[in-house]
Amino acid sequence: MAIFGSLSDRLTESLKNLRTKGKLSASDVDGTVREIRRALLEADVSLDVVKKFTSAVRERALSDDVNRALNPAQQVVQIVNEELIEILGGQQRRLEFAKNPPTIVMLAGLQGAGKTTLAGKLAKWLRKDGHTPMLVAADLQRPNAVTQLQVVGQQAGVEVYAPQPGNGVGDPVRVAKDAVDEARRRQYDTVIIDTAGRLGVDAELMKQAADIRKATNPDEVLFVIDAMIGQDAVATAKAFQDGVDFTGVVLSKLDGDARGGAALSVASVTGRPIMFASTGEGLDDFEPFHPDRMASRILDLGDILTLIEQAQQAFDEDEARQVAEKFATDSFTLDDFLKQMQQLRNMGSIKKMIGMLPGAGAMRQQLDDFDEREIVRTEAIIQSMTPAERANTKLLNGSRRLRIAKGSGMTVTDVNQLVGRFEQAAKMMKTVAKGGVPQIPGMGPIPGAGFGGGRGKQQQKKKGSKSGNPAKRAAENAALASGVKPGSAAASGGSGFGLGGGKPAEQQIPDLNQIQKLFGR
Amino acid sequence: MAEGRSWSFGGALRNLFTGAQKRVIDEDTWDELEVALIGADFGPDITESVIDELKAKVERYRTTDYADLQRMLREDLEERLSKFDTTLKLTERPAVVLVVGVNGVGKTTTIGKFAKFLTNYGRTVVVGAADTFRAAAVEQLGTWAERAGVQIVRPQQHGQDPASVAFQTIDFAKQNGTEIVIIDTAGRLHTKGGLMDELGKIKRVVEKQAPISEVLLVLDATTGQNGLMQAQAFLEHAGVTGLVLTKLDGSAKGGFVLAVQEKTGLPIKLVGQGEGIGDLTGFTPHVFAQQLVG
Numbered sequence: 001m002a003i004f005g006s007l008s009d010r011l012t013e014s015l016k017n018l019r020t021k022g023k024l025s026a027s028d029v030d031g032t033v034r035e036i037r038r039a040l041l042e043a044d045v046s047l048d049v050v051k052k053f054t055s056a057v058r059e060r061a062l063s064d065d066v067n068r069a070l071n072p073a074q075q076v077v078q079i080v081n082e083e084l085i086e087i088l089g090g091q092q093r094r095l096e097f098a099k100n101p102p103t104i105v106m107l108a109g110l111q112g113a114g115k116t117t118l119a120g121k122l123a124k125w126l127r128k129d130g131h132t133p134m135l136v137a138a139d140l141q142r143p144n145a146v147t148q149l150q151v152v153g154q155q156a157g158v159e160v161y162a163p164q165p166g167n168g169v170g171d172p173v174r175v176a177k178d179a180v181d182e183a184r185r186r187q188y189d190t191v192i193i194d195t196a197g198r199l200g201v202d203a204e205l206m207k208q209a210a211d212i213r214k215a216t217n218p219d220e221v222l223f224v225i226d227a228m229i230g231q232d233a234v235a236t237a238k239a240f241q242d243g244v245d246f247t248g249v250v251l252s253k254l255d256g257d258a259r260g261g262a263a264l265s266v267a268s269v270t271g272r273p274i275m276f277a278s279t280g281e282g283l284d285d286f287e288p289f290h291p292d293r294m295a296s297r298i299l300d301l302g303d304i305l306t307l308i309e310q311a312q313q314a315f316d317e318d319e320a321r322q323v324a325e326k327f328a329t330d331s332f333t334l335d336d337f338l339k340q341m342q343q344l345r346n347m348g349s350i351k352k353m354i355g356m357l358p359g360a361g362a363m364r365q366q367l368d369d370f371d372e373r374e375i376v377r378t379e380a381i382i383q384s385m386t387p388a389e390r391a392n393t394k395l396l397n398g399s400r401r402l403r404i405a406k407g408s409g410m411t412v413t414d415v416n417q418l419v420g421r422f423e424q425a426a427k428m429m430k431t432v433a434k435g436g437v438p439q440i441p442g443m444g445p446i447p448g449a450g451f452g453g454g455r456g457k458q459q460q461k462k463k464g465s466k467s468g469n470p471a472k473r474a475a476e477n478a479a480l481a482s483g484v485k486p487g488s489a490a491a492s493g494g495s496g497f498g499l500g501g502g503k504p505a506e507q508q509i510p511d512l513n514q515i516q517k518l519f520g521r
Numbered sequence: 522m523a524e525g526r527s528w529s530f531g532g533a534l535r536n537l538f539t540g541a542q543k544r545v546i547d548e549d550t551w552d553e554l555e556v557a558l559i560g561a562d563f564g565p566d567i568t569e570s571v572i573d574e575l576k577a578k579v580e581r582y583r584t585t586d587y588a589d590l591q592r593m594l595r596e597d598l599e600e601r602l603s604k605f606d607t608t609l610k611l612t613e614r615p616a617v618v619l620v621v622g623v624n625g626v627g628k629t630t631t632i633g634k635f636a637k638f639l640t641n642y643g644r645t646v647v648v649g650a651a652d653t654f655r656a657a658a659v660e661q662l663g664t665w666a667e668r669a670g671v672q673i674v675r676p677q678q679h680g681q682d683p684a685s686v687a688f689q690t691i692d693f694a695k696q697n698g699t700e701i702v703i704i705d706t707a708g709r710l711h712t713k714g715g716l717m718d719e720l721g722k723i724k725r726v727v728e729k730q731a732p733i734s735e736v737l738l739v740l741d742a743t744t745g746q747n748g749l750m751q752a753q754a755f756l757e758h759a760g761v762t763g764l765v766l767t768k769l770d771g772s773a774k775g776g777f778v779l780a781v782q783e784k785t786g787l788p789i790k791l792v793g794q795g796e797g798i799g800d801l802t803g804f805t806p807h808v809f810a811q812q813l814v815g
Contacts, residue, residue: 041565044745047556111768111796112625112741116656141796143664144657151656167664199771226625230562230745232773239772253624255710261745281624281654 045261088291109224111197120152141196200239605788622739624708633665649690711754742775763790
């Protein structure tokens with residue numbers, strides 16, 4: 001599901017009228033700016049930031065600059081996008097490591113922001129990168145925070161330094177200081193200090209945080225803030241900036257449906273970059289924050305870069321080539337289909353993936369209706385077949401179908417539907433592989449566009465070049481097939497097999513393609 | 522604590538009226554009021570409706586006095602807040618209270634304080650540690666139970682089904698004649714369908730043994746407009762009967778609860794104002810509005 005979903009809905013709505021108009025008048029801009037203002041306020045962006053943002057957008061939209069452009073409406077989208085990126089911190093920033101280890105990272109934030117969990121995530125992430133992190137339990141305030149950190153550390157497989165039992169006993173400044181010596185002695189290259197949650201108005205605890213900072217001289221002080229926080233984000237961020245002066249921000253609980261306006265406010269008010277985003281309860285739900293991608297998400301332009309990265313991780317190229325060959329030689333079986341489906345699932349939730357695609361905002365409703373378990377059911381049906389049946393669907397007579405239905409807990413009708421769709425799709429793929437134009441009902445270009453990106457172009461090439469030389473033609477077909485494969489297989493997995501989701505987006509596409517061209521994607 | 526609160530609590534709204542005795546109501550006033558209300562997380566909708574109402578009143582009484590405006594604002598907020606019944610209903614024996622909310626809002630802390638609050642009135646209390654998911658949540662609740670001097674039912678094994686812990690807690694209360702049962706649940710984001718269903722299961726299991734007296738949704742005062750979505754989701758899945766507003770000792774004003782109340786009809790029942798065990802009080806609309814506006 002697209003993060004910032006509700007905000008992108010609002011902005012898309014408010015910009016829709018603008019897109020359709022040929023010319024841009026001052027009142028158009030005013031109306032749009034009002035909508036943006038309201039959307040941002042409902043997203044909990046701080047009022048000051050909203051005012052600054054909207055006046056900047058308004059000014060740029062009305063300047064001569066915009067009138068020179070071919071399509072003023074697109075210009076406004078671009079302006080909003082650029083301004084969003086600007087506020088979100090421009091370029092992505094990485095953790096800075098100390099020249100002489102250990103690198104010290106200190107975490108600070110309000111109670112319940114998610115510091116302890118984040119400490120575990122950060123440690124695990126660093127460990128994957130080949131670092132040797134050590135966690136330090138300097139939250140001696142909250143009951144059993146030390147125990148929690150120990151459990152988290154165990155899950156992440158990293159050392160936890162906890163000399164004090166916590167629950168109000170012990171001096172966190174001393175613990176932090178000792179931890180650094182300990183890390184140097186035992187040659188850990190990163191120290192992550194988990195501190196107690198504190199309120200911005202609590203002068204005493206704020207001083208304690210400042211003391212920890214002074215005692216350990218950390219390379220990075222990360223301010224952990226809940227994505228659901230409201231207007232208070234600014235006051236809190238300022239208090240922490242004055243109190244401990246953090247160097248970067250981590251946005252937690254981004255997997256909820258909070259519109260995440262706090263991200264905009266904090267980055268804008270403190271001028272500190274947002275470095276990481278935490279997106280779930282598992283220790284792996286943690287990723288570097290990309291301002292440009294996030295801005296695109298807000299505007300519902302899709303997060304294609306992330307999607308491609310995930311796709312590259314999940315798809316095995318060799319296997320893809322093999323499958324492409326199978327298409328061409330008409331030996332694509334249900335077994336291969338099952339493998340394809342499992343590969344697709346390796347990429348994570350289908351919903352999450354579709355949510356990253358441009359225009360997904362418009363199909364959010366359909367997305368909510370889409371049942372992830374449908375895939376599991378399809379898998380169950382295929383797995384209830386014998387290898388011979390999977391290789392040759394012609395074998396499937398009535399009694400075999402009944403057996404499969406019983407084995408998978410489905411009805412014969414379901415089995416029939418699956419087999420019917422599979423045969424249809426296999427025929428289509430054969431056509432594609434042989435260079436024909438497939439008649440695929442309801443297969444929008446969207447699912448294919450996400451993978452690799454080259455598919456559209458290759459399809460066009462195929463229409464034009466029908467070489468008379470059989471060898472040359474076969475080579476062309478092979479190239480075509482390998483390009484086509486992942487996309488079309490995924491697409492038919494999506495729509496050809498009754499796992500709908502692609503259809504509703506179709507009418508959205510021309511519009512979004514335009515905008516995408518605008519940003520040079 | 523009281524001093525600390527008057528320093529920060531509702532600061533934005535109060536600043537509006539300090540040193541303003543000699544001022545008259547003009548266009549700037551409405552802008553400032555809008556800034557203050559939005560800054561207190563009331564949200565654009567409530568802000569608009571409050572300002573419209575006040576404008577109409579100012580028009581009707583033809584006043585230009587700031588003190589009048591302040592009084593009208595206080596009355597307006599108080600009226601909105603007291604639309605619903607804020608008393609806790611704990612007449613069943615045992616009275617079962619389920620505490621739910623998203624991650625990190627202060628559920629466990631609230632339970633500790635609530636248990637103390639009830640024992641102060643001479644009630645016997647048992648808490649059930651049904652947060653079997655988060656690391657060390659059971660230990661955290663154990664510490665609070667010890668501080669409040671109440672009994673606790675822990676899961677028998679690691680990662681036990683939360684519904685079964687709830688079941689055992691009520692069983693314990695029935696056998697020992699404990700009057701009030703408070704059940705802690707794991708924090709869950711309201712967007713996670715599976716986890717919300719789990720909450721439904723806990724509720725069903727508990728209801729087989731004893732009727733549930735209250736389902737309290739804990740909301741963090743620093744939350745913004747997302748609080749509304751939280752409340753709606755939890756109302757749908759867990760049948761929330763009342764709200765607890767926590768972390769009011771910070772600089773946040775929690776204005777979003779007004780929107781929550783109006784959209785869902787859920788009354789605020791308890792207010793948490795600190796990390797000490799005595800920092801939990803019942804909710805009084807009059808006092809809340811007074812603190813907010815001054």
